[in-house]
Amino acid sequence: MLSIQNVVKRYGALKAVDDLSLELKPGVLGLIGHNGAGKSSLMQMIATLSKPSSGRIWLDGQDIVAKPDLMRRRLGYLPQDFGVYAQLSALEFLQYFAALKGVRDPARIQRLLELVNLAPHAKRQAASFSGGMRQRLGIAQALLNDPDVLIVDEPTAGLDPEERLRFRQLLSEIGFSKLVIVSTHIVSDVENMAGHLAIMRQGRLIAFESPAELLERARPRVWSAELAPGDYEALRGQVHVLQSQRLGEQIRLRMAADQQPCSTARLSEPSLEEALMALRYAQQDSPAAALGLAA
Incomplete structure (x- = not known):
């Protein structure tokens, strides 16, 4: 059309x-x-x-x-x-x-x-x-x-x-x-x-x-974990933080990383906004990765 x-x-x-x-x-x-x-x-x-x-x-x-x-x-x-x-x-x-x-x-x-x-x-x-x-x-x-x-x-x-x-x-x-x-x-x-x-x-x-295709690309890169504040401070410089929230004595963290960033991290279903951010970070880290297109 x-x-x-x-x-x-x-x-x-x-x-x-x-x-x-x-x-x-x-x-x-x-x-x-x-x-x-x-x-x-x-x-x-x-x-x-x-x-x-x-x-x-x-x-x-x-x-x-x-x-x-x-x-x-x-x-x-x-x-x-x-x-x-x-x-x-x-x-x-x-x-x-x-x-x-x-x-x-x-x-x-x-x-x-x-x-x-x-x-x-x-x-x-x-x-x-x-x-x-x-x-x-x-x-x-x-x-x-x-x-x-x-x-x-x-x-x-x-x-x-x-x-x-x-x-x-x-x-x-x-x-x-x-x-x-x-x-x-x-x-x-x-x-x-x-x-x-x-x-x-x-x-x-x-x-x-499509949104579904972008979510599929991002699923292997979005992780969640609950960490003590000290562990969070040690990790935050090594990953791309998508969201963080203080819950009592713990910090709930959602992050983008190519590999499991810490032993307690688990793959987590991304929102579309998180998927776009995760793929953007992947492209910054490796221009040939993620979207597969030049920035």
Whole structure:
């Protein structure tokens, strides 16, 4: 559906995106990387807000760099900093954006309000909405034109736990039939909804795998143990600590290591966040290891 071929984005001497290729189909893609990894530059090129310095991007066989309107008609986009017009109600806000996008079906606006659970608040001023309600209103405006590609940037930043769960479920359901690209550095945002993860570092794609595949790679490297404080201090400089917690006279430790780091350590099922950290540490220790790709 969406084909990204050898894309490079330069800003002067800086390569924000460096020879990146991806083939994407409907489903949820988690785009993961630290600030400065190149995620925003990549999304802006997919959304036709900027052009690649080189390389090509195709949507169903059509070159969207040469013909950006082909993507814009089929795109929904929710930026990280989504603003609302304070004086408009949720209904008026969607009516305004529907007019901008050429959507003339009032029933669609009502269906979207129901989809994002804002129908009871349709006539309430958007300025009074919580962060989660604003994000849901943002998703509704992004879906007005029934897009085939939906891009959301750091969608759960600032949301409380309940709103975060609700928002993730909404994106997951949209991904049943559409391509949803979720850019985030919060791994838990995509852990249970993304079919694949695209992990970027310094402009390069270092992994493109399912969460299950990444967990399988990391399982031989994640260990847990309970140690006395003195033993913990002796060990911490020899391993990569993932988590530590004081429990009475003991310290519960989760760590990444190629081999059993101490006699009491046992292999432990990693979370996705721990798996990514363990593989990152393995790659730092041995560039040919773990992900099997250049940093």
